[in-house]
Every structure is written in structure tokens, then in C-alpha cells.
Amino acid sequence: MITLHDLVLTYPDGDRRLTAVDHVSLSVEPGVVVGVTGPSGSGKSSLLALAATLVRPDSGRVVVGGVDATALSADDAAALRRERIGIVFQQANLLPSLTAREQLQVMAELAGPASRSARAAAPTRADELLGAVGLADLRHRRPHELSGGQRQRVGVARALMNDPSALLVDEPTSALDSERGAEVVDLVVRLTRELRTATILVTHDLQHLPRLDRVVRLVDGRVTAADAPAHAVPVST
Amino acid sequence: MFVAWRDLRFARGRFALVAAVVALVTLLVGFLSGLSGGLAAQNVSAVLALPADRVVLAPPTGGGAATFGESVLTPAQTRVWRDAAGVTALHPLGLTQGRATHGDVSSAVAVLATDPGVDPDGPARDGRVTLSEDAATALGATAGATVRIAGRDLRVDAVTGPSWYSHTPVVRATLADWRALAPTPDAVTGLLVRGDTAADAADAAAGTASASPLGSLRFLPTFRSEIGSLALIVALLFGVSALVVGAFFTVWTMQRRGDVAVLAALGASRRALVRDALGQACVVLLGGVGLGLLVVVAAGAAAGTALPFVLSPATTLLPGALLVLLGLGGAAAAVRTVTTVDPLTALGSHR
Structure with missing residues (x-):
């Protein structure tokens, strides 16, 4: 479960400060996918950065799996991300020197050399997750040998490697055609249900919203609608 | 070292190139050290005894x-x-x-x-x-x-x-x-x-x-100028080695800045990132220095008595260890890029 309490985030903008996130609260339960949508500059990515503990809010709290992340040091926040938060990036952001399987195995090494048991378990876990995203046969391929959709699937599997409480997905379809994008969103929804993660999916692509459990619409950093997809964002928009 | 080893394998051409440069510098340093030792012995061994x-x-x-x-x-x-x-x-x-x-x-x-x-x-x-x-x-x-x-x-x-x-x-x-x-x-x-x-x-x-007897070497002006010149060349080569390795890893780390940001965003500890970067430099240095020293030993042994050449730990292992340390010093300068990378840049379309 991930809970965002009354978050405010501002950035310096010349002599004044620009409010990117304006008193936003959001609670996502295990097995639920909440979409965050809105126009460019509405604060979607800033909200995700707050949830991912990559930036500290001006006020408010982020609670992930029962841990208040707001007061953590940079090192402790990194440990929280490592252990409880999975992040899927907009561009997949795979490491060019690693095979698909190694992209997942690296998650066991982020704190330093993995223990023998963790190191032994990592390939099996990686193969399970690559099987779950339909890439079991491509596990020895490097990023340049995969299509955009396949790379994004590896990114999803990597985010789930450490069995996170929260899955944060940043515009996963922006670099994909509509068919591949739909496949990735379906994959995120299915794995959210199966693995019981609390998932926040940022997207500007309205065609994917009906697949999600709830949608939060942001405008100028404020929540203007939060409901079931059909209510939160009219299809005619 | 998980990523470091795979980077070494993946970009082996680039790493082989810099290791070859380190090997050549080691060859020069080792050869000059051996020659300095040999010339010094031919100059002062009776005085020292x-x-x-x-x-x-x-x-x-x-x-x-x-x-x-x-x-x-x-x-x-x-x-x-x-x-x-x-x-x-x-x-x-x-x-x-x-x-x-x-x-x-x-x-x-x-x-x-x-x-x-x-x-x-x-x-x-x-x-x-x-x-x-x-x-x-x-x-x-x-x-x-x-x-x-x-x-x-x-x-x-x-x-x-x-x-x-x-x-x-x-x-x-x-x-x-x-x-x-x-x-x-x-x-x-x-x-x-x-x-x-x-x-x-x-x-x-x-x-x-x-x-x-050791201090009396200053009463031998030719020894001072001869060894001083060679020592200056060796010192310059040490500096070149540190600069070459430092420059390579600075460029390499800057190229990898995006990847480092992703690893940091995924939760990599700063210590793990630094260990990865320095470990990679260490492997390249040990490989290059090891190769260079092998050639020095082979050349020294082949030279026999044709050259005043001393093959000893002081003329091989010691300069080799110094080259590794100085190279690591150069690489450590590049580590700042690793420690200051902002994981936030991994999000959105920043990359």
C-alpha cells in the first residue's frame, strides 16, 4: 500500500516558486491500479517522483508499506526504493551491457554484493518474471536486440524483481504504438492483481484509462477529479 | 561489481584500449626503473658497500x-x-x-x-x-x-x-x-x-x-644528474598514467551518467555505485599493469648482461603498485560524477 498525504512540492522559478504539486492526497491499496493523468505540466511526473522518494516534498507525507519516507535520509530512501518500490520508467531505461535476465538480477546487487542465497535465487526469480511478461525465450538478449515493447516489458519485470509493495509506472506507453502500449498497460494491470502491488500509473494516453481501477486527474498540480475511469475522465475529452 | 564486470565485457574494445595504454606506460616505467637501477648499481655499488x-x-x-x-x-x-x-x-x-x-x-x-x-x-x-x-x-x-x-x-x-x-x-x-x-x-x-x-x-x-655511505652519493655529481633525469622521466610517466586513467574514467562515467541515475533511482546505494566504478578501474589497471610488467620481466631477462638492467621487486612490483594507486587516484576523481548524479533524472524524458 502507498499513501500520499497532502503533498505540496514547489520548484524555484525566477524570483518566485512554481507549485508543481498542490495539496494532493492519494491512497492506493494492494492489487489496485490508480491512473494519474492530466495535461503536460500538470504535475504528474512530480507526483510520481514524490511517491518514488526521488524528491522531498515541501510538506505532506509519503507512506510506503507502512514506512514514512518523508523523513528518511537519501541513503535510507534508496534502501526503501530498493526494497519496497518498483519503478517503471518512460523509456524503459535498461542498462545496455546487461541481458534481459541480468537487468532483473542486478536488482539483487543494488546494495552491494548479494548474499550467496540471494544471488542463487535471483536467476530463478528473474526467469519467472520474464516468463510472466512473455519474454522467457529472450532472456539472453541485450536491450539493442529487443523491440521497444519488449524493452518496456523487461522494465516492468525488473520493477517487480524485489517484490515491491508499490509499483510506480511513468508513462510506459509514450514510446510505443497504441497496440504495444495497450499490451504493456494490460500487463501492468494483470501483474498488479497477481502480485498485489499498489500501482500508480502516470499516463497522458486516455485510451488506456478504462483498464485502470481509478483515475486521478491533475491540473496545475491540483486534483480536479478522482473516481472510476468513466467518471474521472470523460471519454469525449 | 555486477554491472562493472558486464560493462567490461560489453565495451571490451574501449577497456582493452585503455588497458593497453596503461600496459605501455607500465612497460616504459618498468624499463626505465630497471635501467635506472642498473645504471645506479654501475655507478655506486662500491660506494654503498x-x-x-x-x-x-x-x-x-x-x-x-x-x-x-x-x-x-x-x-x-x-x-x-x-x-x-x-x-x-x-x-x-x-x-x-x-x-x-x-x-x-x-x-x-x-x-x-x-x-x-x-x-x-x-x-x-x-x-x-x-x-x-x-x-x-x-x-x-x-x-x-x-x-x-x-x-x-x-x-x-x-x-x-x-x-x-x-x-x-x-x-x-x-x-x-x-x-x-x-x-x-x-x-x-x-x-x-x-x-x-x-x-x-x-x-x-x-x-x-x-x-x-648512502648519503655520500651526493659526492657523485654524475650519479645525481643521471638518476635525476631518469627519475624525472619516471615521475612524468606516473603523472601521465594517472591522467590517462582519470581522463578515460571521467569520460566513461559521464557517458554512463544516465545508467548510474537509473541504478540510483532503482535504489542502488552510493557505496555500491562507487565500488562498482572503482572496481572497474582497478580491473583495468591491474590488467594493464600486469601485462606491462610481464613484458618488462621478459625484456629484462632477455637483455641479460647486454644492458645495465636490474630486475627486482623494487624495479617492477613497486612502480607497478604505484601506477595502480595513481591510476585509482585518477579514477577516484571521476567518481564524483557517480556520487553527485541525481536519480530524479531517470524519470520522465530527461534521459
């Missing part, structure tokens, strides 16, 4: 610094040192460069003379000499042979180990025989002093300059 706590020389009468080549110590100066506090033993030293002949063979030699019994490698009595092995080789003489030095026939007592002075092999004679070569019959080149002496006071009183 002098049986004394202090070596006393006299500066030239016209002024200037004392040197082995020009030192002429008078009986009066010797008396001052004999009476100096703390002196437990004092022996005159004769040292002259000249030529020795054995049959038809003639060779430049350094004649080093003390009283019998002072130098364990020296001859037992007058009319005898001992040859360093290189002098014996140059003259084609063995124990029992007779060599001629400054018109005197001297019988070879023994052939000893390698001993050199100013790039000429050493022949050891008694002081009495050496005096036949000396420009001033009553004078000697210097003194070999034993004991914990008040050296400064004695030097001031006698008008001499003294130093330990």
Missing part, C-alpha cells in the same frame, strides 16, 4: 662541493678526524680510476684501496688485488693471474661479486699499492669512519664533508 658509518671527503682547495673524483685528504685533516669524539675506528680510503692490463687485454677500472683487513672483499696483503666479477670478465683474468696497474704487477687474490664505481668495474688493492697511483703520495681520497661521531664538528674543524 664501503665498510663505514661515515665517509669523509675533502672539498677542492679552490672551493666547491666535495666529490669522490676530486677529494684529496691531507694528513692534517686525517688527524683531526682521528681525534674527533665518537670515532671508534678510522681507515684511509684510496679511490682512483685508471687502466688495468692482463696480457694483451686492457680495461678501464676503478681502484679502491684500504688497508688489508678493512674491506672483507679486499686483498690480504700488499702486491695483491681482488677483481670484481665484471673486472675479471673485462680483463679475462681469474684468481692467480697477474694484472698490471700503473706499472705495477699485482697478483689476483680472488674474484669477488659485482662492484662498480662510476660505470667502471672495481679492482680492490691495498692502500700501499694504491699510493703508487695517487697524485699526492701522503694524501688519501677519503676516510672510512666507524662510530657515532660528532660529524658536523669534525667536518668544521677539518674542513671536510662527511656522510653515510
Whole structure:
């Protein structure tokens, strides 16, 4: 479960400060996918950065799996991300020197050399997750040998490697055609249900919203609608 | 090191290139170190082996610094040192460069003379000499042979180990025989002093300059300039190595900045990122230095006696270790990029 309490985030903008996130609260339960949508500059990515503990809010709290992340040091926040938060990036952001399987195995090494048991378990876990995203046969391929959709699937599997409480997905379809994008969103929804993660999916692509459990619409950093997809964002928009 | 090893494999061409540069620098450093060691040994090994706590020389009468080549110590100066506090033993030293002949063979030699019994490698009595092995080789003489030095026939007592002075092999004679070569019959080149002496006071009183055998190398101007030049080149190569490795890893790390940001966003600890970066540099350095040292050892062994080359831990492992340390220092400068990367840049379309 991930809970965002009354978050405010501002950035310096010349002599004044620009409010990117304006008193936003959001609670996502295990097995639920909440979409965050809105126009460019509405604060979607800033909200995700707050949830991912990559930036500290001006006020408010982020609670992930029962841990208040707001007061953590940079090192402790990194440990929280490592252990409880999975992040899927907009561009997949795979490491060019690693095979698909190694992209997942690296998650066991982020704190330093993995223990023998963790190191032994990592390939099996990686193969399970690559099987779950339909890439079991491509596990020895490097990023340049995969299509955009396949790379994004590896990114999803990597985010789930450490069995996170929260899955944060940043515009996963922006670099994909509509068919591949739909496949990735379906994959995120299915794995959210199966693995019981609390998932926040940022997207500007309205065609994917009906697949999600709830949608939060942001405008100028404020929540203007939060409901079931059909209510939160009219299809005619 | 999980990512580091895979980066090394993935970008092996680039890493092989920088490792080859490190290997070449190591080859140059190792070769120059061995050569410096060899040249130094050919210059000063006899001086370093002098049986004394202090070596006393006299500066030239016209002024200037004392040197082995020009030192002429008078009986009066010797008396001052004999009476100096703390002196437990004092022996005159004769040292002259000249030529020795054995049959038809003639060779430049350094004649080093003390009283019998002072130098364990020296001859037992007058009319005898001992040859360093290189002098014996140059003259084609063995124990029992007779060599001629400054018109005197001297019988070879023994052939000893390698001993050199100013790039000429050493022949050891008694002081009495050496005096036949000396420009001033009553004078000697210097003194070999034993004991914990008040050296400064004695030097001031006698008008001499003294130093330990190691410190007395400063009385050899050619040694200073020769080794100084080589040491300067070696030092520059150390600097080049650190800069090359530092520059490579700075560029490499900047290229990887996006990947590092992703790893940090995924939760990589700063320590793990730094260990990865420095570990990678360490592998490249050890590979390059190891390869370079292998070539140095092979070249040194192949050179044999054709070159004054010393193959020892001091001329191979020590400079190798220094190259690794300096290279790591250079790579550490690049680590700042790793520690300051903002994981937030992994989000959105920043990459």
C-alpha cells in the first residue's frame, strides 16, 4: 500500500516558486491500479517522483508499506526504493551491457554484493518474471536486440524483481504504438492483481484509462477529479 | 561489481584500449626503473658497500662541493678526524680510476684501496688485488693471474661479486699499492669512519664533508644528474598514467551518467555505485599493469648482461603498485560524477 498525504512540492522559478504539486492526497491499496493523468505540466511526473522518494516534498507525507519516507535520509530512501518500490520508467531505461535476465538480477546487487542465497535465487526469480511478461525465450538478449515493447516489458519485470509493495509506472506507453502500449498497460494491470502491488500509473494516453481501477486527474498540480475511469475522465475529452 | 564486470565485457574494445595504454606506460616505467637501477648499481655499488658509518671527503682547495673524483685528504685533516669524539675506528680510503692490463687485454677500472683487513672483499696483503666479477670478465683474468696497474704487477687474490664505481668495474688493492697511483703520495681520497661521531664538528674543524655511505652519493655529481633525469622521466610517466586513467574514467562515467541515475533511482546505494566504478578501474589497471610488467620481466631477462638492467621487486612490483594507486587516484576523481548524479533524472524524458 502507498499513501500520499497532502503533498505540496514547489520548484524555484525566477524570483518566485512554481507549485508543481498542490495539496494532493492519494491512497492506493494492494492489487489496485490508480491512473494519474492530466495535461503536460500538470504535475504528474512530480507526483510520481514524490511517491518514488526521488524528491522531498515541501510538506505532506509519503507512506510506503507502512514506512514514512518523508523523513528518511537519501541513503535510507534508496534502501526503501530498493526494497519496497518498483519503478517503471518512460523509456524503459535498461542498462545496455546487461541481458534481459541480468537487468532483473542486478536488482539483487543494488546494495552491494548479494548474499550467496540471494544471488542463487535471483536467476530463478528473474526467469519467472520474464516468463510472466512473455519474454522467457529472450532472456539472453541485450536491450539493442529487443523491440521497444519488449524493452518496456523487461522494465516492468525488473520493477517487480524485489517484490515491491508499490509499483510506480511513468508513462510506459509514450514510446510505443497504441497496440504495444495497450499490451504493456494490460500487463501492468494483470501483474498488479497477481502480485498485489499498489500501482500508480502516470499516463497522458486516455485510451488506456478504462483498464485502470481509478483515475486521478491533475491540473496545475491540483486534483480536479478522482473516481472510476468513466467518471474521472470523460471519454469525449 | 555486477554491472562493472558486464560493462567490461560489453565495451571490451574501449577497456582493452585503455588497458593497453596503461600496459605501455607500465612497460616504459618498468624499463626505465630497471635501467635506472642498473645504471645506479654501475655507478655506486662500491660506494654503498664501503665498510663505514661515515665517509669523509675533502672539498677542492679552490672551493666547491666535495666529490669522490676530486677529494684529496691531507694528513692534517686525517688527524683531526682521528681525534674527533665518537670515532671508534678510522681507515684511509684510496679511490682512483685508471687502466688495468692482463696480457694483451686492457680495461678501464676503478681502484679502491684500504688497508688489508678493512674491506672483507679486499686483498690480504700488499702486491695483491681482488677483481670484481665484471673486472675479471673485462680483463679475462681469474684468481692467480697477474694484472698490471700503473706499472705495477699485482697478483689476483680472488674474484669477488659485482662492484662498480662510476660505470667502471672495481679492482680492490691495498692502500700501499694504491699510493703508487695517487697524485699526492701522503694524501688519501677519503676516510672510512666507524662510530657515532660528532660529524658536523669534525667536518668544521677539518674542513671536510662527511656522510653515510648512502648519503655520500651526493659526492657523485654524475650519479645525481643521471638518476635525476631518469627519475624525472619516471615521475612524468606516473603523472601521465594517472591522467590517462582519470581522463578515460571521467569520460566513461559521464557517458554512463544516465545508467548510474537509473541504478540510483532503482535504489542502488552510493557505496555500491562507487565500488562498482572503482572496481572497474582497478580491473583495468591491474590488467594493464600486469601485462606491462610481464613484458618488462621478459625484456629484462632477455637483455641479460647486454644492458645495465636490474630486475627486482623494487624495479617492477613497486612502480607497478604505484601506477595502480595513481591510476585509482585518477579514477577516484571521476567518481564524483557517480556520487553527485541525481536519480530524479531517470524519470520522465530527461534521459
